[in-house]
Amino acid sequence: MTESFRVKLNFDSTRPIYMQIIDEIKRAVARNTLVPGEKLPSQRELAEATRVNPNTVQRAYREMEAMGLVETRRGEGTYIREDEGLLANLRSEMAKTAVDSFVRQTIALGLTEEEVLELVSSVYKVIRRDGRGEEGHGR
Amino acid sequence: MAAEMLVQTDNLMKRFGRTKATDGISVAIPKGIVVGLIGPNGSGKSTFLKLLAGLLRPDKGSVKINGVPVGLRTKAWVSYQPEIDHLYNWMTVEQVLEFAASLVPDWRWERADELIGFLNLEKNAKVGNLSKGMRGRLKLAVTLSRDADLFLLDEPLSGIDPPSRLRIIKSLIGGYEAGRHTMILSTHEVAETEGIFDRVIFLDEGQIKVDEDAQTLRSRYGRSIQGLFEEVYQ
Amino acid sequence: MKGFAQLFKKDMESIGLMTVLLGVGIVLWDVFLYTRLGLWHSRAVVALTMVPLGVIVLWVVLQAIQVYRHEWQTGGIYLVLSVPQPGWKIALSKLAVVFASFTIHLILATVGFIWVLRASASYSGGIQLFGLAAEALFQSGAATGWLFKMTLVSGFAYWLMGLAMAVMLQLAYTCSRLTSRLRFLAGLAGFFVIQWLVGLCGAAGYYVFSWVPDLVLWVPAHALGITDPAHSMASLPVQGAKVFIDSGILLGNALGFVLLFITTSYLLENVIEV
Numbered sequence: 290m291t292e293s294f295r296v297k298l299n300f301d302s303t304r305p306i307y308m309q310i311i312d313e314i315k316r317a318v319a320r321n322t323l324v325p326g327e328k329l330p331s332q333r334e335l336a337e338a339t340r341v342n343p344n345t346v347q348r349a350y351r352e353m354e355a356m357g358l359v360e361t362r363r364g365e366g367t368y369i370r371e372d373e374g375l376l377a378n379l380r381s382e383m384a385k386t387a388v389d390s391f392v393r394q395t396i397a398l399g400l401t402e403e404e405v406l407e408l409v410s411s412v413y414k415v416i417r418r419d420g421r422g423e424e425g426h427g428r
Numbered sequence: 429m430a431a432e433m434l435v436q437t438d439n440l441m442k443r444f445g446r447t448k449a450t451d452g453i454s455v456a457i458p459k460g461i462v463v464g465l466i467g468p469n470g471s472g473k474s475t476f477l478k479l480l481a482g483l484l485r486p487d488k489g490s491v492k493i494n495g496v497p498v499g500l501r502t503k504a505w506v507s508y509q510p511e512i513d514h515l516y517n518w519m520t521v522e523q524v525l526e527f528a529a530s531l532v533p534d535w536r537w538e539r540a541d542e543l544i545g546f547l548n549l550e551k552n553a554k555v556g557n558l559s560k561g562m563r564g565r566l567k568l569a570v571t572l573s574r575d576a577d578l579f580l581l582d583e584p585l586s587g588i589d590p591p592s593r594l595r596i597i598k599s600l601i602g603g604y605e606a607g608r609h610t611m612i613l614s615t616h617e618v619a620e621t622e623g624i625f626d627r628v629i630f631l632d633e634g635q636i637k638v639d640e641d642a643q644t645l646r647s648r649y650g651r652s653i654q655g656l657f658e659e660v661y662q
Numbered sequence: 663m664k665g666f667a668q669l670f671k672k673d674m675e676s677i678g679l680m681t682v683l684l685g686v687g688i689v690l691w692d693v694f695l696y697t698r699l700g701l702w703h704s705r706a707v708v709a710l711t712m713v714p715l716g717v718i719v720l721w722v723v724l725q726a727i728q729v730y731r732h733e734w735q736t737g738g739i740y741l742v743l744s745v746p747q748p749g750w751k752i753a754l755s756k757l758a759v760v761f762a763s764f765t766i767h768l769i770l771a772t773v774g775f776i777w778v779l780r781a782s783a784s785y786s787g788g789i790q791l792f793g794l795a796a797e798a799l800f801q802s803g804a805a806t807g808w809l810f811k812m813t814l815v816s817g818f819a820y821w822l823m824g825l826a827m828a829v830m831l832q833l834a835y836t837c838s839r840l841t842s843r844l845r846f847l848a849g850l851a852g853f854f855v856i857q858w859l860v861g862l863c864g865a866a867g868y869y870v871f872s873w874v875p876d877l878v879l880w881v882p883a884h885a886l887g888i889t890d891p892a893h894s895m896a897s898l899p900v901q902g903a904k905v906f907i908d909s910g911i912l913l914g915n916a917l918g919f920v921l922l923f924i925t926t927s928y929l930l931e932n933v934i935e936v
Binding site: 478481482483484485499500501503504506508510512513514515516517518519526527528530531532533 | 664665667668669672675736737738739740741742743744745746747748931932933935936
């Protein structure tokens with residue numbers, strides 16, 4: 290059992306808490322903070338750690354099970370499913386969300402598609418040159 | 429759904445002198461949820477909890493638990509924790525637990541031992557020698573060591589130091605069995621306990637201003653209960 | 663019954679110090695007076711040994727109230743009234759500790775008194791108790807027997823009186839807790855009303871229980887002031903008079919006290935607010 294991933298919750302949001310929990314776990318999987326086959330904290334442990342109603346955590350775990358993200362092994366706990374396709378899907382799903390948000394922002398700023406693509410290219414170059422990791426900020 | 433509500437009050441009224449501490453409160457609380465009773469000082473939170481605990485009698489209206497008017501019978505189903513320090517100063521932690529255990533039908537020693545351990549309470553320490561934070565922890569241990577239907581906690585975090593607050597909140601979550609236990613926590617410090625509420629009731633001057641599912645409120649306004657609380661009581 | 667045992671233990675703790683202090687005080691007092699025999703006037707010494715007998719009643723008054731007051735002072739009343747304990751159990755525990763305490767004190771005071779009285783017999787001074795010289799009391803078997811009986815009877819009556827005081831005071835205190843202002847006055851007024859009510863019960867008992875045979879108390883001649891120099895000091899008090907005590911009144915009063923206790927229990931369970 291590892292608590293190397295942190296679940297950060299924002300109560301000033303319209304997004305239900307149980308969904309935020311799922312988002313955070315998905316993020317952790319996409320970033321390899323949680324690996325397939327790894328055991329999640331027990332529902333009660335996570336509820337205590339995040340100071341959230343155990344009901345809410347239970348709902349999150351149930352939804353993740355229904356999504357195929359986790360599986361519960363009787364008497365042992367809940368584990369991230371070992372599924373290659375899962376990881377890839379998750380990554381692409383999260384990337385899509387990030388890009389979607391990004392594109393909308395640039396549209397709002399009045400940039401054209403060409404300008405955006407150029408911008409993306411130059412930013413990549415800068416990041417690679419400075420040797421920074423993929424840990425960025427932002428939602 | 430005709431399921432019997434655990435707590436049912438109907439136009440509950442209680443006054444002290446000329447002040448109406450509770451002024452026509454009608455709520456129906458089902459079994460198995462955590463309710464946050466929120467409001468500023470003097471809004472009637474303590475009075476309401478005492479009416480549920482049987483420490484105060486209604487002037488008008490009714491208050492029932494499991495369909496039974498609050499009285500000797502309902503006290504067996506309710507574990508109440510007041511805001512004040514109500515444990516005898518001269519008793520040791522161990523004596524307090526034994527005393528409390530003897531007075532109720534639903535005491536669980538395994539839970540008590542677990543809580544004493546987690547809350548770092550020393551069995552031989554005298555209550556009078558404990559710090560405020562430690563006394564708050566002990567109160568909680570006494571309250572949560574019962575297998576009651578309804579837990580009433582009046583400002584369990586008020587005046588408590590941060591490490592103790594964390595332990596207290598974790599203890600609340602740790603022992604809570606959703607669907608089986610019902611908790612009503614009164615507080616005017618909402619930020620730390622926000623996440624555990626299934627439902628929130630805002631009280632002001634003895635009346636209910638808001639009575640809703642916590643998540644519904646957050647989703648509707650895009651604001652935390654803490655934030656809404658600040659806005660409502662501006 | 664574990665609830666009652668714990669309640670009793672807790673209530674005892676709240677007045678325990680007072681109990682011990684007085685107990686020790688009585689013993690020290692009597693021991694001190696014992697040492698004064700032969701140095702002070704015997705009559706004075708014996709009279710002083712009776713002082714604790716008066717003081718212990720004052721103690722009952724203080725303890726009966728304190729055992730209740732303690733709950734409100736410490737906030738313990740919140741715990742006691744939020745758990746499913748019936749009013750009578752709470753009230754009985756608080757009454758029992760006062761009884762226990764008073765019983766101990768009464769025994770100590772009585773034993774101490776008789777001890778000093780007996781010792782005074784060997785000193786000159788002519789102590790007269792119930793018209794009988796102390797020497798006679800302890801030298802004549804019959805007289806000693808009579809003294810023993812008298813001590814038991816009067817001790818028992820005194821004990822009952824202490825009990826009665828406790829019951830009345832505890833109800834008065836409980837009633838005073840029904841108001842938020844002028845509590846002392848309310849309690850005081852309540853106490854007098856309660857005494858009056860007990861009196862009423864006694865009066866009612868006079869009629870209702872008139873069929874119950876009266877109690878007879880045998881009082882020796884000497885105590886009635888009938889002295890006969892012809893009888894030596896070692897003789898039995900064969901001449902005397904019978905005193906009748908109306909048992910109807912006593913029964914009425916006793917029932918009254920039971921009603922008071924029931925009232926206290928009822929108030930604690932159904933009326934008192936915190």
